Amino acid sequence: xxxxxxxxxxxxxxxxxxxxxxxxxxxxxxxxxxxxxxxxxxxxxxxxxxxxxxxxxxxxxxxxxxxxxxxxxxxxxxxxxxxxxxxxxxxxxxxxxxxxxxxxxxxxxxxxxxxxxxxxxxxxxxxxxxxxxxxxxxxxxxxxxxxxxxxxxxxxxxxxxxxxxxxxxxxxxxxxxxxxxxxxxxxxxxxxxxxxxxxxxxxxxxxxxxxxxxxxxxxxxxxxxxxxxxxxxxxxxxxxxxxxxxxxxxxxxxxxxxxxxxxxxxxxxxxxxxxxxxxxxxxxxxxxxxxxxxxxxxxxxxxxxxxxxxxxxxxxxxxxxxxxxxxxx
Numbered sequence: 001x002x003x004x005x006x007x008x009x010x011x012x013x014x015x016x017x018x019x020x021x022x023x024x025x026x027x028x029x030x031x032x033x034x035x036x037x038x039x040x041x042x043x044x045x046x047x048x049x050x051x052x053x054x055x056x057x058x059x060x061x062x063x064x065x066x067x068x069x070x071x072x073x074x075x076x077x078x079x080x081x082x083x084x085x086x087x088x089x090x091x092x093x094x095x096x097x098x099x100x101x102x103x104x105x106x107x108x109x110x111x112x113x114x115x116x117x118x119x120x121x122x123x124x125x126x127x128x129x130x131x132x133x134x135x136x137x138x139x140x141x142x143x144x145x146x147x148x149x150x151x152x153x154x155x156x157x158x159x160x161x162x163x164x165x166x167x168x169x170x171x172x173x174x175x176x177x178x179x180x181x182x183x184x185x186x187x188x189x190x191x192x193x194x195x196x197x198x199x200x201x202x203x204x205x206x207x208x209x210x211x212x213x214x215x216x217x218x219x220x221x222x223x224x225x226x227x228x229x230x231x232x233x234x235x236x237x238x239x240x241x242x243x244x245x246x247x248x249x250x251x252x253x254x255x256x257x258x259x260x261x262x263x264x265x266x267x268x269x270x271x272x273x274x275x276x277x278x279x280x281x282x283x284x285x286x287x288x289x290x291x292x293x294x295x296x297x298x299x300x301x302x303x304x305x306x307x308x309x310x311x312x313x314x315x316x317x318x319x320x321x322x323x324x325x326x327x328x329x
Contacts, residue, residue, distance in 0.1 A: 002060050003313035004051045006044060006067045007306040009113070009265070010084030010140030010189075013040075015047040017055055017062070018310035022124045024303060026054050036086025041096050048100070064107040065097065066313030068116035068305050070141065072158040080110065083179070084140050109317035113137060114161040115152055116308030118145025119319060121261050123311045125300045132257045135304070136163070136248060139264035141179065142187045145308075148255060152319055168246050182247050186240040188219045188266040195222050195236045207231055223269035241273055245280025252293050253286040263298030271297035 007014040009032075016027040028050060030043055048065060055062045071082035078095065082088040097108045111119075118135040121127035127135065127147070135145040144161040146153045153160045164187065165180030176184055184190050196214050199205060208225040209217060209232055225233035248260050260281075262274055278295040285293075298304050312319060 001063055001314065002055070003310050004048060004055070004062055004065045005306050005310035005313065006047060006065070007113070007116070007309060008040075008044065008067065008069050008082075008085075010070050010082075013043060013047055014306055015051050016306055016310075017051055017060060018307065020314055022307060022310075024306065026051060027306075032085070036088065037091075038087075040085055040088070041091070041093065044093070044097070045100050048097070062106055064109065064313035064316070065101065066116075066309035066311070067093065067097065067108070067110045068113045068309040068312075069093065069110060070113050070139075072112050072162075073110050075154070075158055078110070107313070107316070109312050111309070111312050112143075112158055112161075113305050114143040114145040115154065115319075116145070116305045116312060117143075117263060118147055118152060119308030119311040120300060120304035120306070121145075121263070121298065121308075122147065124307050125298055125304055126261045126296045127259065130258050132255070133259050133261065134248070134251050134255060134257045135261045135263060135298075136244070136251075137264040137305075138187065138244070138262065138266040138270070140188050142183050142247075142264075144251065146251075146255065148257075163247055163251075166247050166250065168243055182243055186243040186247075191222055191236055191240055191266070192217060192219045194239070195232055198232045198235065202232070205232060207233075209233060219266055220269055237270075237273075241276050242280055244273075244277045246284055248277065248295070249281040249284035249290065252281065252289050253284075256286075256289045257293055259294045259296060261296050261298055263300065263302075263304050265302065267297060268302060 002017055002019045005016055005018050012029055012031050014029045017025045069080050069082050070084055073080055079090045080093045094110045117137045121135050127133045131150040133147050137143045142164040144163045146161055164183035166182045168181050207230045222233045226237045274295050274297050282290050
């Protein structure tokens with residue numbers, strides 16, 4: 001049994017064929033390159049067709065397609081809201097994909113990226129064996145996949161885990177409105193924007209980040225400069241660590257998890273900061289709970305969401321964490 005999995009992010013889409021043992025084959029990525037609306041829908045369909053052609057050529061039977069989206073999926077209508085993709089305030093993704101594969105005996109399942117991240121970790125990563133776990137996803141935005149007492153939480157409107165909107169830095173300013181307080185400081189986009197602001201404001205700064213055009217600055221550049229002691233990179237990343245620590249402390253105090261796992265695109269560069277985040281969290285969290293909670297970086301090197309989308313498809317859209325047959329020994 002094999003499925004096609006797709007990980008749609010704010011800037012790219014990844015697709016692969018994944019079998020029931022978690023083997024990832026024929027991984028392919030496309031940049032969104034500013035696309036929005038139906039253009040993104042067409043790119044998803046092109047990615048699916050590419051994988052279907054590969055499956056036909058290699059004689060791999062595809063039973064289902066799992067897609068994760070960077071937002072939420074209305075449980076009543078199936079419409080997708082993805083704030084980082086233009087014109088995806090209410091996009092009929094599932095309907096489009098089901099029409100496209102109609103007649104091939106392939107089912108389509110769509111879920112949010114926060115839930116897919118925790119599915120992937122529980123199936124193949126650092127969350128294996130956990131019944132109470134939080135996966136903090138730090139990428140273009142910030143979100144959390146949450147499993148409590150063996151059940152992945154979705155909430156009334158599939159908005160559980162929208163941690164980017166955590167209120168952590170008073171007073172409220174209008175700049176928080178588009179993405180929330182935590183994302184403003186501690187998402188990939190937020191880290192990059194805060195560094196650019198400081199560079200523009202500090203005319204006397206001649207550090208590493210000044211050596212390239214501001215328009216070309218990326219979060220990777222900031223983490224690289226942080227490692228060499230650049231003053232602006234240090235200021236921005238230290239603020240992000242503080243915010244990540246406060247946010248995860250709130251999660252620990254509210255939910256009492258066994259683990260808080262850190263991943264997402266930004267955490268490819270930030271995994272070494274997990275001890276510092278834990279130290280910050282200890283200052284704020286309920287003391288008994290934080291001492292019994294492990295903080296770890298993902299083991300899956302950026303594939304956790306893609307694997308989670310596959311897990312969703314393999315389980316027929318209804319994730320049962322008690323189904324031991326799908327968990328590797």
